[in-house]
Amino acid sequence: MTDDHTHVQEFFTARAADWDSRFPDDGPAYAAAAAGLGLRAGDRVLDAGCGTGRALPPLRAAVGPTGVLVGLDLTPAMLRAAVRAGRDREGTLLLADVGALPLRSGTFDAVFAAGLVAHLPHPVENLRELARVVRPGGTLALFHPIGRAALAARQGRRITPDDLRAEANLGPLLARSGWRMTSYVDEDARFLALAVREE
Template sequence: MSRVLRIYEEVAADYDQVGPAFYEANGRELVNLVGLRAGDRVLDAGCGRGACLFPAADLVGPSGEVIGVDLSPAMVALVGAQAQARTPDGGQGLANVQVVVGDAQAPDFPAGSFDVVVSGFVLRLLPDPLAALRAYAELLRPGGRFGATIYAATFGEGWGEVRRVLSSYIPSKGVEVASPLDPASGLAGLLEGAGFGEVLVVDEPFDIWLADPDEWWRYMWASGYRGMMDGIPAADRERAGVAARAAAERLREPDGRLRLPQQVRYATATR
């Protein structure tokens, strides 16, 4: 089992369930930016817990369809159960939603199958983002639209000591990994290289508010940060938690909460 698959199998039940629903909020913003319309057929590549999938289903309506693909069977099972539990107009489940286990880098569908492809916080996880973008372009009909989000920046000003504490427990990797998606022009260049036009890439601030250092520490294990946290050896995790929460304690706002600043990178393009 690959490391990425193992991590997301482990985090699936808690993913976006601790603290504010960061991915849900950004998923809704992304599908609005990409301009979904009633009747669209949409692929959500790397659907996770449905942050893009469910708002997309609302926008395309009963005449449209949204297919979510994720490498993690646990994620797919949870999203499928969520879809079945929803009862629009008194019915049973979302008839316009399908979720399947599959590779978000190379979704197995015929060329020209979709009006829209979206990908929320997935591109950084893929071995070859350019190959993925080329695959998405191939899956789109002429004039089809693409939208993606990635982290542009994490932690933010003031969190330097917390970052140093975490880095001291992850000596082999640290808390940042270089990516061909950096900077914004890098992502724009990849999209253009994959054959997309009308490329627009913008970074927007997004503050995550957490009740206290304990909730922050749980959030770190129940979000995309899990990949970084997984680098802490099991024997050191309790000590790392004590040290990191102590550092975070000094960052409390006057009301006692913690503000975790993020920058979200939104990209849209057309086929």
């Protein structure tokens, strides 16, 4: 395991047990994001960096009982928290790294990724790996329940020009990774960038 992975795992392991209780008001934002993805019954969705699985119930509602839902995370403690919350009933939980997905190419109709971009050690390669497992024309949703400015304020920092989630940075990053950004929303109540897997 690389130092990058160790750092990410340590960060989230230390926070897994009380993650949901620290952000109790985020549920509606997850539900709204999942509902707005244009998913259909029977679709196959990967929740990349699923954490405690907060997106799994609304994603399950969107794809229905015939849909396939996989929640993937690098941190065992986060997946254990997802199981304790009963979210493993919504889909399959998988311990894996987004840099080397143990999944077949073209398997999914969509990828949902909450708060993932800031933790990717190799953004172009990692986003390209997500593109690999999505069919051409499939969707990527990069989500956060609050916008960049609100998140920076919560963390006691300022937004910097090199922020990967800035629209001017994210569009080209996605383009280099096999995606075309189709919409971008960054407001206090949510961050949601949508992209389509290029043919």
